[in-house]
Amino acid sequence: MDRFEMFKILMVMAAADGRFSTEETEVLARRSHLWGLSDAQFTQAFEFAKGGATELKFPDHEKDRKRLLQDLRDLMLADGELAPNEKKLYTLVAAAMGLAADGIDE
Numbered sequence: 001m002d003r004f005e006m007f008k009i010l011m012v013m014a015a016a017d018g019r020f021s022t023e024e025t026e027v028l029a030r031r032s033h034l035w036g037l038s039d040a041q042f043t044q045a046f047e048f049a050k051g052g053a054t055e056l057k058f059p060d061h062e063k064d065r066k067r068l069l070q071d072l073r074d075l076m077l078a079d080g081e082l083a084p085n086e087k088k089l090y091t092l093v094a095a096a097m098g099l100a101a102d103g104i105d106e
Contacts (some may be wrong), residue, residue, distance in 0.1 A: 001057065001058070001059040001060060001064060003035040003036070003037065004035075004037060004045070005057050006035075006064075006071075007028075007032060007035060007037055007042075007045050007060065008027065008045045008048050008049070008056070008066055009047055009056050009058075009068065009072070010027075010028060010031060010071055010072065011028065011045040011048065011049040011073055012046075012049045012056065012089070013072050013075050013076055013086060013089055013090070014027075014028060014049065014075060015049040015050060015053070015082075016076075016085040016086045016087075016088075016089045017083035017085050017086055021078070021079035021081075022077040022079075023066050023079040024075060024078050025072065025079070026077055026078070027078045028042075028075070029042075029074050031071070050102070052064065056093070056096075058067075058093070058096060058097045059097075062099075063098045065099055066071070066099065068093075068097075069090070069093070069094055069097075069099060072089075072090055072093060074089065076090060
């Protein structure tokens with residue numbers, strides 16, 4: 001799976017609580033830079049998330065799936081708040097990828 005598709009999933013997580021915190025935006029900007037995404041791709045992912053994305057593509061390999069869950073967890077905890085919609089999305093993504101969302105309440 002390409003990094004842009006994974007980035008779109010991260011952007012959806014950031015939008016799950018209805019707002020983009022400064023901390024979440026900083027995490028997204030760092031990840032976008034690290035993965036070599038363009039400003040246009042950042043904007044496209046933002047629009048995708050803002051549009052209420054209903055279908056997400058997930059990585060094929062378990063290692064990539066676990067990494068995505070780690071990235072999602074880091075993003076949803078970036079602002080120090082765990083919104084119910086973030087928790088729900090995390091659990092749904094984990095289940096869709098066939099992975100356990102162990103420890104989310106912790």
